[in-house]
Amino acid sequence: MVYRVAVVGATGAVGREILKTLAERNFPVSKVVALASARSVGQQISFGEKTVLTCQNLETFDFTGFDLGLFSPGAAISAVHAPRAAAAGCVVIDNTSHFRMDPDIPLIVPEVNPQHLHLFKKRRIIANPNCSTIQMLVALKPLHDIARIKRVVVATYQSVSGAGKEGMDELFAQSKGSFVNDPPLVEQFTKPIAFNCIPHIDKFMDDGFTKEEWKLAAETRKILDPDIKVVATCVRVPVFIGHAEAVHVEFERPITEAQARAAWKKMPGLSVFDKREDGGYITPLDAVHEDDVYVSRLRRDPTVEHGLAFWCVADNLRKGAALNAVQIAEALVKMKMLDKQAA
Numbered sequence: 001m002v003y004r005v006a007v008v009g010a011t012g013a014v015g016r017e018i019l020k021t022l023a024e025r026n027f028p029v030s031k032v033v034a035l036a037s038a039r040s041v042g043q044q045i046s047f048g049e050k051t052v053l054t055c056q057n058l059e060t061f062d063f064t065g066f067d068l069g070l071f072s073p074g075a076a077i078s079a080v081h082a083p084r085a086a087a088a089g090c091v092v093i094d095n096t097s098h099f100r101m102d103p104d105i106p107l108i109v110p111e112v113n114p115q116h117l118h119l120f121k122k123r124r125i126i127a128n129p130n131c132s133t134i135q136m137l138v139a140l141k142p143l144h145d146i147a148r149i150k151r152v153v154v155a156t157y158q159s160v161s162g163a164g165k166e167g168m169d170e171l172f173a174q175s176k177g178s179f180v181n182d183p184p185l186v187e188q189f190t191k192p193i194a195f196n197c198i199p200h201i202d203k204f205m206d207d208g209f210t211k212e213e214w215k216l217a218a219e220t221r222k223i224l225d226p227d228i229k230v231v232a233t234c235v236r237v238p239v240f241i242g243h244a245e246a247v248h249v250e251f252e253r254p255i256t257e258a259q260a261r262a263a264w265k266k267m268p269g270l271s272v273f274d275k276r277e278d279g280g281y282i283t284p285l286d287a288v289h290e291d292d293v294y295v296s297r298l299r300r301d302p303t304v305e306h307g308l309a310f311w312c313v314a315d316n317l318r319k320g321a322a323l324n325a326v327q328i329a330e331a332l333v334k335m336k337m338l339d340k341q342a343a
Contacts, residue, residue, distance in 0.1 A: 002030040003338065004066045006090065008058055008081065009073030010034035010045055013165045014095055017322035018070050023048035025326060028333065035061055036073070063088035067338060070325050071095060086124035091338060093325045095128040100219060102127070107222050109134050110327045111269045112141045116223075117331060126328055130212070131320030132156045132234065132243055133219040138270050138293040138319070139312050140249065142263035144224060147255035147306065151229040153248040154216065158201060159239040159284060162316055163188055168240055175238070189236060198236040210234060242284025243316040251306040257298055260308055264295060269319070274298050282313045290315055291323055 005022065009015040015036070022029065034045050034053040043055040058077070063069065063085040071078050071085075072095040082092045082099070099105045106119040107127045120126045129137075140149060160167035167188045174184040174194035184192040191198050202211035209232075217230035264272050271292040273282045281296035293314045301307030314320055332338040 001333070002028045003068055003333075004031045005029050006033050006035055006061070006063060006066050006069045006085070008035045008069060008071040008085075009077070009095075010053070010055060011036045011040045011043055012072060013161055013168070013317055014072040014321045016045065017317045018072065018325060019045060019047045019053070021318065021322045021326045022070075023051075025330070027326060027329065033061070033066075037077075063090045066090045068329055068332075069093070070329070072321065072325075082125055083123075089339075090124070091120065091332065092125045093128060093328050094125060095321055095325055097130070097215065099125055099127040100129065100215070101222065107219060108328050108331075109137050109223060109324060110331045111267065112137050113223050114331055114335075117328075117335065117337065120337075128321065128325045128328065129219050129223065130215045131162060131314075131316040132158060132212070132245065133216055133223070134320050134324050135243060135293045135312055135314035135316075136216070136245055136247060137220060137224055138267065138314075139247065139264070139295050139310070140220075141224065142267045142270075143249065143251070143255065143260055143308070144228075146259055146263055147251035147253040149225065149228050149249055150252050151250040152220065152231070154230065154232045155246045156212075156216070156232065156234045157197075157237045157239070157244040157246075157284075158212075158234060159242050159316060160188075160193060160236065161241045162201070162243065162320075163236070167193075171238055171240065193236060193238050195238060197238070199233060201234040201236055239284050241315060241317060242287045243314060243320060244284050245312040246309070247312055248301055248309045249307060250301070250304045251308075254306050255308065257300060257308070260298060260310075269293060270295065272296075272298075281311060284313055287313045287315050289318070291318055293319055 035058040069085040069090045069092045075096040075098040078096040079098045106116040160171045170188045212234040213232040216232040274296045282294035297311035301309045
């Protein structure tokens with residue numbers, strides 16, 4: 001069985017990574033189309049080593065006959081076109097924030113909550129979680145199964161690629177400009193990002209938290225357990241690709257470091273690299289182009305009765321976005337949930 005696939009937002013950083021991931025993992029396609037805004041029509045994008053796609057206009061595209069739509073065009077655009085694609089019979093996997101907290105739409109990390117996949121049938125839309133949520137929950141799920149998590153305190157260190165190609169361009173331009181005394185041009189972030197850290201991602205909410213921090217808490221409860229308490233501080237750092245998190249977890253029951261390591265080693269998509277020596281841990285640079293979530297620096301948290309602390313790193317464009325979306329599609333195929341549409 002092969003499928004007709006539309007990639008929406010194909011010219012963006014995540015869209016390009018989706019096309020790359022589909023090709024690398026040999027997803028069973030009979031046809032792939034690249035869709036973007038009118039200004040990108042005619043732009044050519046690679047799909048695998050031998051195929052070049054010519055970008056088509058999302059506004060006028062007819063999704064009839066397409067089996068799968070992988071969306072990453074921005075929330076406002078998905079709000080309009082994802083339901084349109086679903087109405088035409090296409091199953092949509094949306095990487096934007098628009099549908100994540102909709103009670104009728106499942107929010108899926110395939111290694112964590114595949115049991116929720118069947119819920120997509122009501123609206124034919126599946127939401128891809130926030131990048132920082134995905135990597136954290138891949139690490140937390142096996143621990144939650146052992147000792148049940150009560151509370152998570154997390155600080156994230158998020159790369160500029162989380163703000164798209166424009167964010168990466170701004171870091172590059174500011175870094176280059178600093179060596180020739182050019183004043184930094186600040187457009188994508190609230191302060192200069194080169195050689196700096198900015199404790200502000202997404203909009204501020206009335207309670208003082210940012211929307212990014214709220215997402216981590218709300219999405220964790222929807223995906224893993226509604227009773228888990230999460231408090232987050234999300235920081236943008238001058239790294240091009242790769243998000244890192246310092247995670248402190250309080251459990252209901254005792255859990256040892258040895259139990260955590262053993263559970264992690266059985267978890268699909270998770271790798272442990274933790275040596276208590278110089279360089280015995282993973283950094284964002286190490287995780288670029290890697291599919292797994294990596295955990296390091298595991299230790300007991302002595303400030304609570306049952307606590308662990310660890311460091312968590314992943315490529316936010318891959319597992320944090322494109323790869324997770326493709327893995328959802330693969331799960332639908334494996335579970336025979338992806339109906340073949342008539343062309």
